[in-house]
Amino acid sequence: MKPYADRLPTAIRQLLTDILVVLWIYLWIRVALWISDTVEKLAVPGQKLESAGAGIADNLADAGGKVGRVPVVGDELTKPFSGAADAARAIADAGQQQQDLVGQLALIIPAIAVAVPMALVLFLWLPLRLRWMRRAGVAAAVRDDPAGRDLLALRALAGRPLSELSRLGPDIAQSWRAGDADAVDALAELELRSLGLRTR
Incomplete structure (x- = not known):
């Protein structure tokens, strides 16, 4: 944690x-x-x-x-x-x-x-x-791993407000599904920022 x-x-x-x-x-x-x-x-x-x-x-x-x-x-x-x-x-x-x-x-x-x-x-x-500590601990542990960044991106797509997601572009979900590394990084960064964490 x-x-x-x-x-x-x-x-x-x-x-x-x-x-x-x-x-x-x-x-x-x-x-x-x-x-x-x-x-x-x-x-x-x-x-x-x-x-x-x-x-x-x-x-x-x-x-x-x-x-x-x-x-x-x-x-x-x-x-x-x-x-x-x-x-x-x-x-x-x-x-x-x-x-x-x-x-x-x-x-x-x-x-x-x-x-x-x-x-x-x-x-x-x-x-x-405690919930924040647990979530932040897991996010900090997986933020350097490509699969972990993909999970963070998925978490951002599922949990962040539409207004925040739309700032990343109108086709952010499609870009993520296509495996676009920039879209994954942007979504992962959005989730990490919401937790107050930095990317390494």
């Missing part, structure tokens, strides 16, 4: 396109990281909620334990503290659940943000680029 064209304008265009694609990918990766950081900041209230709930639950449980030592009525006095401690633990659990949800969103949203641009690169740009 041939990575870049021989002719300067085509090679510069390909190089600039490749650089832009790399920058495009880098930009979207940076955007995804920024989104992830921003979403993770949403977990701070959940952390505070979990910390406060756990602290309150521990304090209430400790107070309930001390009140429980009071003779005769200790068990009765402990129940409200135990209930309040359970409610504080539920608040702490809610804070933890919020953090878990934010953590999942911090993975999913950036992945979606990167997936669409990457899909454009993988399914639009990359197949076209």
Whole structure:
């Protein structure tokens, strides 16, 4: 496979396109990281909620334990503290659940943000680029061989627009069928030029 064209304008265009694609990918990766950081900041209230709930639950449980030592009525006095401690633990659990949800969103949203641009690169740009590299590599390999030049001429007749073919003369197809070397060379040159390649 041939990575870049021989002719300067085509090679510069390909190089600039490749650089832009790399920058495009880098930009979207940076955007995804920024989104992830921003979403993770949403977990701070959940952390505070979990910390406060756990602290309150521990304090209430400790107070309930001390009140429980009071003779005769200790068990009765402990129940409200135990209930309040359970409610504080539920608040702490809610804070933890919020953090878990934010953590999942911090993975999913950036992945979606990167997936669409990457899909454009993988399914639009990359197949076209690889197809050109494959075609140019084969054309470069056969351009010096007379049979290869004939194949390039046939490819030009089959694939180039009529406006380009008519510039080579009104009887270019007939000249090619007759085996005219100048017609074959002109058609091969037309196909090579369309790929950005030079004749040797």
